[in-house]
Amino acid sequence: MSRAGERIFIAGGAGRIETVVDRPQGPPRGMALVAHPHPLYGGTLDNKVVQTLAKTFVELGCVSLRPNFRGVGASEGAHDEGRGETEDLLSVLEHAKKELGDLPVVLAGFSFGAAVQTQVAKRSKPMRVVLVGVAVGRFPSEAVPPDTIVIHGEADETIPLAKVLDWARPQELPVIVIPGADHFFHLRLNLIKSIVKSSWRY
Numbered sequence: 001m002s003r004a005g006e007r008i009f010i011a012g013g014a015g016r017i018e019t020v021v022d023r024p025q026g027p028p029r030g031m032a033l034v035a036h037p038h039p040l041y042g043g044t045l046d047n048k049v050v051q052t053l054a055k056t057f058v059e060l061g062c063v064s065l066r067p068n069f070r071g072v073g074a075s076e077g078a079h080d081e082g083r084g085e086t087e088d089l090l091s092v093l094e095h096a097k098k099e100l101g102d103l104p105v106v107l108a109g110f111s112f113g114a115a116v117q118t119q120v121a122k123r124s125k126p127m128r129v130v131l132v133g134v135a136v137g138r139f140p141s142e143a144v145p146p147d148t149i150v151i152h153g154e155a156d157e158t159i160p161l162a163k164v165l166d167w168a169r170p171q172e173l174p175v176i177v178i179p180g181a182d183h184f185f186h187l188r189l190n191l192i193k194s195i196v197k198s199s200w201r202y
Helices: 048-059 083-100 112-122 161-171 189-198
Strands: 006-012 015-022 030-035 062-067 105-110 128-132 149-153 176-178
Touching (some): 006 083, 030 048, 030 112, 048 062, 048 105, 048 128, 048 189, 062 083, 105 112, 112 128, 149 161, 176 189
Parallel strands (some): 030 105, 105 128, 128 149
């Protein structure tokens, strides 16, 4: 893993996983695995929210890894409703740990990718989890660590805010609501970056 924006291929359960790696200036302080929205609705590693998260973590000193889920771009396999996608993220994480060593792990995702990351968090030990527009109610969404950053748009028409609050309430999990924001955070991407940065600590 060397250059910013380097495209690599990692072995996964359904074949190779196309992954873009972005590195910070100087020695990395952590690694961030960023998951994209639903593949059947145009979700890819180039999604604007996903790119915003990746850039934010690079600025925070992390190596960022953005895989394409199976069946997207040059990733092999076919969409698997979150099951195979969970395995793929774990494969990318294992590869990153071999390459980068024992750095703190951040799991981040948008929409479908955020729901999948709740599964990954159950099976790994992340330092932090960041969920944007998490697709609760549509895909299995597990309980997450109490310091998880949850960001949702007030005017999200795809995943209503009320559903996210219903999921967060029994966990006593705070939800950061961006007023007026839709599911894709149109004209609000800068707020995602500032929320994550203001909440950050190593």
